[in-house]
Every structure is written in structure tokens, then in C-alpha cells.
Amino acid sequence: MYLRHTTVRKDGKTHTYWRLVRSVRRDGKVVQETVAQLGELDAEGRLSARRLAHAMTGRGDQAELFGLPRSEAWTVPVRLDQVRVERGRRFGDVWLGWTLWRGLKLDELLRELLPGGREQVPWALMGAVLVIARLCEPSSELHIAEDWYRATALEDIVGIAPGRVNDDRLYRALDRLLPHKNAIEGHLKRRLGELFALEYDLLLYDVTSVYFEGLAELNPQAKRGHSRDHRPDCKQVCVALVVTREGLPLSYEVFDGNRVDVTTVEQIVGTMESRFGVAQRVWVMDRGMMSRANLAWLQKTGRRYVLGAGRNEVRRFSAQIADEQGWQKLRNGVEIKLLREGDETFVLCHSLDRRRKEAAMHERFSQRIVQGLESLERRLKRARRPLDRSLIERQIGRLLQRNVRAAGRFTVQLIDAPALSAGVRLQWSTRDQWDNFQRHTEGCYVLRSNVHEWSAETLWQTYIQLTQAEAAFRTHKSDLSIRPVWHQRRDRVQAHIFVCFLAYVLWKTLEQWQARAGLGNSPRTLLTELRRLESVDVVLPTAETPGREIRLRCVVRPDKAQADLLGRLGLRLPERLRLPPLPAVM
Numbered sequence: 001m002y003l004r005h006t007t008v009r010k011d012g013k014t015h016t017y018w019r020l021v022r023s024v025r026r027d028g029k030v031v032q033e034t035v036a037q038l039g040e041l042d043a044e045g046r047l048s049a050r051r052l053a054h055a056m057t058g059r060g061d062q063a064e065l066f067g068l069p070r071s072e073a074w075t076v077p078v079r080l081d082q083v084r085v086e087r088g089r090r091f092g093d094v095w096l097g098w099t100l101w102r103g104l105k106l107d108e109l110l111r112e113l114l115p116g117g118r119e120q121v122p123w124a125l126m127g128a129v130l131v132i133a134r135l136c137e138p139s140s141e142l143h144i145a146e147d148w149y150r151a152t153a154l155e156d157i158v159g160i161a162p163g164r165v166n167d168d169r170l171y172r173a174l175d176r177l178l179p180h181k182n183a184i185e186g187h188l189k190r191r192l193g194e195l196f197a198l199e200y201d202l203l204l205y206d207v208t209s210v211y212f213e214g215l216a217e218l219n220p221q222a223k224r225g226h227s228r229d230h231r232p233d234c235k236q237v238c239v240a241l242v243v244t245r246e247g248l249p250l251s252y253e254v255f256d257g258n259r260v261d262v263t264t265v266e267q268i269v270g271t272m273e274s275r276f277g278v279a280q281r282v283w284v285m286d287r288g289m290m291s292r293a294n295l296a297w298l299q300k301t302g303r304r305y306v307l308g309a310g311r312n313e314v315r316r317f318s319a320q321i322a323d324e325q326g327w328q329k330l331r332n333g334v335e336i337k338l339l340r341e342g343d344e345t346f347v348l349c350h351s352l353d354r355r356r357k358e359a360a361m362h363e364r365f366s367q368r369i370v371q372g373l374e375s376l377e378r379r380l381k382r383a384r385r386p387l388d389r390s391l392i393e394r395q396i397g398r399l400l401q402r403n404v405r406a407a408g409r410f411t412v413q414l415i416d417a418p419a420l421s422a423g424v425r426l427q428w429s430t431r432d433q434w435d436n437f438q439r440h441t442e443g444c445y446v447l448r449s450n451v452h453e454w455s456a457e458t459l460w461q462t463y464i465q466l467t468q469a470e471a472a473f474r475t476h477k478s479d480l481s482i483r484p485v486w487h488q489r490r491d492r493v494q495a496h497i498f499v500c501f502l503a504y505v506l507w508k509t510l511e512q513w514q515a516r517a518g519l520g521n522s523p524r525t526l527l528t529e530l531r532r533l534e535s536v537d538v539v540l541p542t543a544e545t546p547g548r549e550i551r552l553r554c555v556v557r558p559d560k561a562q563a564d565l566l567g568r569l570g571l572r573l574p575e576r577l578r579l580p581p582l583p584a585v586m
Contacts, residue, residue, distance in 0.1 A: 052516055053570030055195055056103030056509075076550060077543040085536050089153040091555055092533030092562075092573075096526075097132035098157050099571070100506045103195075106131075109187050113180045121165075125158045126173035129165065134503035136527060138481035141170040153535040156553065156577045174495035181498055182275060185251050188505055189276060192248050196512055202245045202282045202462065205268060205289070206469035207261045208476075210483040210497070211236040219490040225258035228473075229483065237485075239476075239497060240264050242272055247468035248508050251275065252501055254494055262291040269303065282306060282451060284466055299343070299450065306462050309346070309446040315437075321348055322440045330457060338456035347447040347456050355443025362438060365406035372399040373412065373428050383422035389414060392424065409434045475507060476500055479524050517568040529565060533558055535577055553577040 007014060025031075101107060110124035132154065133144045149155070150162040177184075192198055209227050211234040216222035222235040229236075236257035242250045251272060255264055269283060283298070287308035298305050314321070320339060327335040333352030338345065376395065380387070392414060400407040409430050417425040447463050454462070476482040482500040487493045510523040519526065533556060540550040555573050558566060566573060 051570075052195070052513055056513070057099060057571070076540075078540040078550070079543050082541040084539050086539055087535075087537040087553075089156075089535050090151060090531055090533075091153040091535040092530030092558075093136045093527045094132055094152045094154045095157060095533075095573075096510070096530055096571075097135050097506060098128070098154070100135075100509050101128050101132060104188065104191050104505065104509060106184070106187075106502075109184065110180075113183060114176055121160055121169060123173055123176045125160055126165075126169060127177050128158060129154065129160070130170060130173055130177075130499050131502045131506065134480055134499050135506050136531070138479070138503075140486065141174075142167045145170060153577070156535065156580075159580070161580070171492070174492060174499065178491060178495040178498055184502070186275065189250060192505075192509070195509070196246070196248070198244055198246065198248060200244060200250070200276070200279070200281065202284065202465075203250065203272070204243050204245065204247075204284045204466050204469045205240065205265075206286065206466065206473070207238055207240045207255075207264060207288070208473040209236045209238050209257065210477075210485055212488075213484040213486055214488060216485075216488055216493075218488045219493055221254065221256045221490060221493070223257035225256075229477075234484070237493065237497075238264075239473075239482075240268050241469060241472055242268065243469050243472055245462075245465050245468070246512070247472060248512070249472060249501060249504055252497070254497060261288045262294055265289050265294045266297055269298075280304060282462070284462060286466055287311075287445075304449075304451050306447060306449040306451065306459055308463065308466075309448045313346070313446040313448070314441050314444055317346065317348055317446060318437065318441060321350070321444050328456060330460065334460070336456045336460050343450060345449050345452060345454075345456075345459065347449070347459050349445050349447065349460060351443045351445075353443075354445075358442040359438075362406050362409075362442070365403040366409055368403045369399060369406060369410055372403075373410075373426065377426050380420070380422040380424065380426055383420075385421060386423035389424055409438075472504065472508075476504060479507070480504060513569060517570075519565065519568055526565065529562060533562060533573070551579060553579050 107124065107128065110127055111122070114123040114127070116122055129144070129149065130141075133139065133148055136152075137148055139148060145165050145167045149165045154160075155162055189200070193200075209225065209229060211227060211229050211231045212219075212222055213234070216235045219235075219237075221237050223237075224232065224235055225238070227234070227236055238255040238257060238259050238261075239252055240255060241252045244250060253264075253268060253271065265285065273279075282304045284306045285308070287310050290307055290310055295307070317339070320337065326337050327350070328337065329335050335350045337348040339348065340346075373396075376392070376399075380392075396412055396414075400410070400412070410428055411431060412426070412428040414424050415427050417423065447459055449459050451459070480500050480503050482497065485493055485496060487496050507523050510526065511521050514523065514526060515521055535553060535555050538552045538554055540552070542548045542550060554576055558573060
């Protein structure tokens with residue numbers, strides 16, 4: 001996706017309107033399709049973004065990045081015919097990543113957690129390099145060391161020469177970061193709360209899987225299990241993530257790859273409460289986390305929850321679902337109905353879009369089963385000798401298993417038929433009861449909660465916020481490339497996931513910043529746009545002394561679109577960068 005702007009002159013004034021577009025192929029041609037209209041760069045939006053920018057960069061204008069003060073300027077005649085530009089480096093995206101890193105005060109925290117010793121490069125700065133690289137261009141540690149770092153201006157920002165950034169030092173930085181996971185998560189909770197006035201009264205919890213390339217024999221957590229990435233051939237680990245209602249990450253845990261979701265609930269809730277304190281929070285989880293044991297534990301310990309109920313609850317409330325009375329219409333074709341039962345509140349939900357999707361799925365799987373059964377019938381009629389009955393039964397079982405979403409619709413039997421060459425014949429039919437049930441319950445799901453003071457609409461809206469956790473996993477996997485994992489050792493895998501988590505914190509911080517500035521919610525688009533801003537060395541040969549040159553490290557001036565973006569965010573690019581000191585002459 002890309003940011004595009006349109007300039008309109010109206011009533012003697014020039015207005016700039018922004019829109020988010022994406023490239024799509026239509027009729028063999030690539031065209032740009034508008035995803036969202038972001039509006040005009042108004043003064044109110046600038047003010048809101050500037051307040052956040054001041055909170056993020058409130059420690060001055062990073063004067064250490066600038067060259068000599070203007071009061072020390074001097075005049076020197078130069079040879080204009082020999083002026084040249086050298087050493088172009090990516091600047092805008094890494095500078096923004098460093099701004100986010102400092103805005104979250106992670107530089108100060110890591111200096112405390114990783115005090116200087118005998119190492120040549122501070123581990124706190126190496127940690128920043130790892131996370132900023134994961135944010136700007138996700139890649140391996142080897143690629144960072146050999147290609148990415150020397151192509152960026154991060155050397156000028158953090159002050160580490162490219163020769164000192166190697167894969168061995170990056171791997172050791174991973175080892176130094178991981179032991180401080182809990183301390184860093186606690187710091188981020190406080191800092192994000194300060195920046196965005198967050199409340200932690202509602203937490204969203206979900207689990208995904210991350211697969212490995214290689215055998216991962218050195219990692220006891222790497223096991224085969226249910227793969228959300230559709231890679232059952234690879235070993236994996238499960239990652240459980242806890243986020244706030246705004247989608248800002250609070251913490252995560254890594255489990256064995258064959259760990260079942262329902263077995264993680266008690267551990268995660270207990271871990272979060274021991275780390276961040278016990279409070280009257282509301283836990284939001286989907287039905288994959290639910291079991292009778294988990295529900296009983298939540299109720300017994302007095303914890304509040306909003307849960308997606310299992311499919312059996314849809315069957316239990318099928319009569320209430322079929323009753324057309326009492327439904328409340330919400331937006332987007334969603335209807336809800338509130339029911340009270342004992343100490344719990346149940347919300348029956350019906351989604352028109354979900355109904356269409358499920359109906360299409362059932363129809364597709366039903367057609368596959370019908371085609372398979374008809375093909376088997378023809379084969380039995382053409383047979384010239386008796387067939388193995390057990391073999392045919394296994395074939396029917398595989399057909400139903402591959403299309404399990406519609407298997408309940410069919411009754412299938414093999415009947416002895418001595419008159420036929422095959423010795424058996426196939427008899428099958430559809431069940432009207434299954435069709436009637438699906439007709440009433442397609443697109444329906446049930447929520448259950450022990451929060452009585454909320455309305456049905458509030459409970460539904462709260463549950464829908466689980467999409468924030470799902471979006472977090474999508475960002476980890478697509479934009480931050482958390483998988484596939486190439487590390488083989490358990491500690492390195494844990495550290496890799498931790499770096500991805502920290503990069504996601506920067507990502508969500510930038511997303512919140514964009515939203516306040518009225519620039520949509522696509523950090524990758526903004527990073528790509530600012531990536532075009534470079535730092536260069538302007539070399540000025542002097543006219544008075546042959547062979548003498550003046551070298552100025554400058555940041556290119558942004559074009560109007562980039563300047564509007566930076567102005568909207570309340571940021572100001574440095575014009576000059578301080579050159580590193582020359583090595584001492586021995």
C-alpha cells in the first residue's frame with residue numbers, strides 16, 4: 001500500500017488531501033485502488049501529533065546528531081567544478097525507528113540493564129540495532145551484518161562503525177537481551193500507559209504457532225502440532241500473546257509446539273497477574289481456549305471473562321436462535337440476543353456475512369462428498385470381481401474426513417449384494433435434520449460472560465476486539481517476518497521471538513502516532529515513504545589549498561509530500577549529521 005495526496009485549490013487556498021491506495025491487477029493492467037480516505041492535514045491533527053511527538057522526543061532535538069553550531073560557521077572558497085556527493089545511505093526509516101526507540105526510553109532502560117564492561121560495543125546499542133532492523137527490514141542477523149547495516153545511516157545515529165557489526169556480535173546481543181524480558185515488559189507497560197493513557201482493565205489473549213526450517217533438534221520445545229501456518233510437515237512452537245483493547249502488546253509466552261490452547265489459560269492468567277498485579281480485569285478469549293475445566297477455574301477464582309462459547313452451545317440454544325423475537329440489530333448485518341442463565345450472561349450472535357461464508361463452505365464440502373460417492377458407485381457397478389469391503393469403508397472414511405464440515409449431512413452404508421460382481425453396493429442419503437439445523441444456525445455463535453453490568457452490545461463489541469490479537473499475529477508473520485525460524489537452539493529461538501515482540505511494540509507505537517495524526521494505520525507505508533530520505537556526504541574541494549576537502553554529512557531535503565507527513569507527525573529532520581572523529585595517527 002502507498003500514501004498518495006491530492007492538492008486542491010479552493011477559495012484562494014491550497015488544500016492537501018491524503019488517501020491510502022494499493023496496487024491491484026484488473027484486466028491485465030495494474031491500477032491503484034483507494035483503501036481509505038485519510039482527509040486533510042488540518043491544524044487540529046497537527047497539534048495532537050505534535051503533543052505526542054513532544055512526549056516521544058522530549059529530550060531535546062537530538063543535538064548530538066547535528067554538525068557544528070551555526071555560531072561556529074565559517075567561509076571557505078571551493079572549486080565548484082569538483083563538488084561531488086558520496087556515501088548515500090538510507091536515513092528516514094532508521095531515524096524514525098531510533099526516534100521510537102528513544103521515545104519509549106528503551107535506550108535508557110537497556111543502559112541500566114546492560115551496563116558497560118570490557119566489550120567494544122555497548123550491548124544496549126546492539127539491542128537497538130537488532131530491533132530497528134526487524135522493524136525496517138526484517139532479515140537474518142547475517143544479512144544485517146553483511147548488507148543492511150552498512151546501507152543505512154544507523155552508523156551515524158548510534159555511533160557504531162559497520163566493521164563492528166558482525167553476526168557473532170549480533171547473536172551475543174540476543175543472548176544478553178533475553179534474560180531481561182520481564183523487566184523490559186514491565187517498563188513498556190508503564191511507558192505505553194504514560195504515552196497513550198492506557199487502561200489495563202481488559203486484556204485480549206490468543207495463541208498462534210510459528211514453524212521452523214530445519215530439524216530444530218537442539219530445541220526441546222520444537223514439536224509437531226496443529227499448524228496455523230498450514231505447515232504440518234515442520235516442527236513449531238506456540239506463542240501466546242496478551243494485548244490491550246487497543247492492540248498494544250503487554251506480554252507473551254512461548255509453549256511447546258504440540259501444546260493445546262486450552263491448557264495454556266491458567267498459566268497465562270497466573271503469570272500476568274503475578275507480573276503486573278491482581279486486578280478486576282476482564283479476560284477476553286475465543287472458544288479455542290475454552291474447556292469445562294478452564295471455565296470452572298475462572299468462575300471459582302472470581303475472574304471476570306468474556307468468552308467465545310463452544311459449538312455445542314449453539315446447539316443448546318438452537319430453539320432461541322430459531323425464535324425471531326428479541327433480536328437487536330447492530331451494524332454490519334449483525335444481530336444479537338441477550339439471555340440470562342444462572343450467574344452467566346449469554347449473547348446469541350448472528351452475522352449475515354458469516355452465514356454466507358458458512359453456507360458456501362457447507363455447499364462446497366457437500367458437493368465434494370456427493371461427487372466422491374457417485375464416483376464410488378460407478379466403480380462398484382463396473383467391478384468384474386468381488387472387492388475388499390474394508391478397503392471401500394476406509395475410502396469412504398477418508399472422503400468424509402477430508403470434508404468433515406459437511407460429513408454430518410450424509411448417511412452412508414455398504415450393503416451386501418451377491419447379485420453384483422463387486423459383492424456390495426453403496427447406499428447413501430442426506431439427513432433433513434442436519435439441513436434444518438444448519439439453516440437456522442449458520443452464521444451464529446454464542447458468547448458467555450459473568451460481567452452482568454454490560455449490555456449485550458458492549459459484550460459483543462468487547463469480544464470483537466479479539467481481532468486486535470489476531471492482527472498482532474498477522475503483523476508478526478507478514479510485516480516482521482517472525483517465521484520461519486532458522487535458529488535451532490532454544491535460547492536463540494526465545495530471543496528471536498523477543499526481538500520480534502519489541503519490534504511490534506515500536507510498530508504499534510507508530511500506528512497509534514499515525515492514527516492521532518490522521519494518517520491511517522499502516523506503519524509499513526510510512527516507513528517505506530520515509531525510507532527514500534537519505535543522508536549523503538557533500539564533498540567540497542577547497543580553492544585555496546589543493547588536495548584539501550571539506551566533507552559535510554547532510555540529510556536530503558524532503559519533498560512536499562514527505563514534509564507534509566513529517567509535519568503531521570510533529571517531527572523535524574536534522575539537516576546535518578556530525579562526522580565521526582578521524583582515527584588517531586600513530
